[in-house]
Amino acid sequence: MNYKKLLTRILAFTSLAFIFAFLAPSVSYAQDTNFHIYLCLGQSNMEGNARFEPQDTVQVNPRFQVMQAVNCPDLKREMNQWYTAVPPLTRCNTGLTPVDYFGRTMVAELPKKVRVGVIIVAVGGCKIELFDKENYPSYTAKAPEWMKGMLKQYDGNPYGRLLSLAKEAQKKGVIKGILLHQGESNTGDSLWVNKVKGVYDNLLKDLSLKANNVPLLAGEVVNADQGGVCASMNNIIAKLPQTIPSAHVISSKGCTVAADKLHFNAAGYRELGKRYAVEMLSILNGSKKTR
Structure with missing residues (x-):
């Protein structure tokens, strides 16, 4: 041999x-670099509290897509699959969300070769602690009965669901930003900014992302000019960029609201969603820098 x-x-x-x-x-x-993906999280105003109207369900550009976060047999949608972003976008029976008009505005303004995909994991009434990947069990253990059904749809771990969906989405496209609307349940919490930073930092680390490529866009809660019952929280939200340089705060001033002064109405969601998009488009075209 x-x-x-x-x-x-x-x-x-x-x-x-x-x-x-x-x-x-x-x-x-x-990865398709022309498939821009946005992760969206928060509580009821991100989830979508207002009923969507006929104008919200027609003429949705197929370039705007949603990755289904839960199984919805009645809608003929399966978790982990992409669909044209016709509401409801969050769960099977949720309403209009700012993300509806964020995505519509984005595809209207971006080149036609670009698609926009969104993933929404949101739970009405939750504190930001629900998205703490280390300590969420202690929060969910004390969750009220009315919240447990929502949590169950995410297998009790909304952060884990968002992460798994995001990893699946990264096989197809590129994560361009993170949208947050949360704070009502943390009103007056001086540690909220640091808690948000923890969630944001974990998402960046777990998805191998860099802050200067993936800004955080955080919307204000219902504004004082609309009689917002949690409007004082906007003073805390305003401090996000001081701790997270890549954070951008989206004003809710003038966005119309529901009778409870806690949630936006459909028109308010449309306007707020457009404002998220205008901010993101400014970042993408370089007129606003993400540091």
Whole structure:
């Protein structure tokens, strides 16, 4: 037996195996850089509290898509699958959300080759602590009965669901930003900004993202000019950019509201969603910098 030839073959095979193993992660899927994905989280105003109207369900551009976050048999939608973003976007029976008109405005203004995909995980009435990936069990253990049904749809772990969906989405496109609307249940909480930073930092780390490429857009709660019952929280929300340089605050001034002064009405959601989009478009075209 020619041991020299045998050794040469073994070395060649080993080298090829090493090369394929090295390349495998980069060729296992092809990301479309023109598929822009946005992760959206929060409580009821992100979830969508107002009933959507006929104008909200027609003429939705198929370039605007939603990844289903829960199974909705009645809507013929399955979790982890992409669909044209016709409301409801959050769960099977939720209403209009700012994300509806965020996405519509984005695709209207971006080049036609660009698609926009959104993933929404939101739970009405929740504190930001629900999205703390380390400590959420202590929060969910004390959750009120009316919240437990919503939590169950996310297998009791909304952060985990958002993360798993985001990883699946990264196989198809590129995460461009994170949209937050939360704060009503943390009104007056001086530690809220740091808690949000913890959630944001975890998402960046767990998804291998960089803050200067993935800004955080946080909407104000119902404004004082609308008699907002939690309007004082906007003073805390305004401090986000001081702790998170890549954060941008979206004004809710003038966005019309429901009778409870806690939620926006349909018109208010449309306007707020457009404002999220205008801010994101400014970031994308470089007129506003994400540091």
